[in-house]
Amino acid sequence: MIYGIWADIFIHHEYFGKKCGNFSILPDPPTSATMKREGLQMCETIGGFRLVAQESAFSNELSLLFWAYPVHSEMWNVTEFGDIPANAIPLAKVTGDVLNWEQSPKDAVPEKMQLPKPMFGIELKNTPGKQGINATLSLKTRKMKWCYYISGISEDDDVEIVKIKAGNEESPFDFSKRHLGDSIFISKQEIPLRYNTPPLFQLREKKTSKPIIKCLPNMNARSVSTIEFNDKREIVAESFVNT
Known part of the structure; x- marks a missing residue:
């Protein structure tokens, strides 16, 4: 059985000046169910995470949602998300190699995942029949x-x-x-x-x-x-x- 990299996601933080592994990445419940059904496996990498899947998963259109939690609470103090309001959560939407930052209402986070609440969300959408997703999320330092x-x-x-x-x-x-x-x-x-x-x-x-x-x-x-x-x-x- 042949496997391939379905998604390779890196997180770069200006505070450290490099890729950082200071976030725990967890899939929301529907995403966990989809990953189990499609045979996707998730593993942490230096400064991010990777999803590996069977070839059959590349032919299906999938949308996966993950929440990023800071390992150290101080990361809240040094991260700048621009104009995202306090009642919303920043959301990185990645389709193929295209990345856009948007926002998601806080109540979009499942109740059992709200404590501790995530710092930002990551939504991944693949393009059926094409190679895996590859993106770097660049976080800015607060001044x-x-x-x-x-x-x-x-x-x-x-x-x-x-x-x-x-x-x-x-x-x-x-x-x-x-x-x-x-x-x-x-x-x-x-x-x-x-x-x-x-x-x-x-x-x-x-x-x-x-x-x-x-x-x-x-x-x-x-x-x-x-x-x-x-x-x-x-x-x-x-x-x-x-x-």
Whole structure:
């Protein structure tokens, strides 16, 4: 009996800068029944999953639906799905080699699969008589303002946070206020989160350009929080630092 690859799906996340295996992929009940009937076998790969089937399955028109669950809850904090509303779930619709992102209502998820709720859906449709489906789902990283709470700076210190190797250009962070002994610096622009990126910023004295902290810690998926900023609550990435 001859088998072939019915679908090869990869997930690429900008946060990691590569294909990632941080999602569990589960078929919904009707899809499980279809896979059993058609003899499709599913296996995880590095950064995705693969469906293998008998040759007869390639001649039938099939539509399969899978739900992707983040292995680590922090992935919710760093993934950007654009204009998908909060009451919907992003849905990647793949037909052959054509991929489009749409949305699906949350109640489309079977009740027994809602906890934990999926991060996004994957709908696969084959073209009868043609070779298998091959697609890469590219997930974007969320951008947000970075916020450093720095302790150990006296009232007389005149310091700034600058880009490393950026010379004397204007600080990319605004000094906000001193609160409970911490000096608060908030980035002027939104900065994307990246996993294990090289250091970006340093804390230094303005007048002498002397580094106080050569490499401030980079933000990560676990540093995301909500603060009161400009009279409204905003999502930021924050880090607490002692000099």
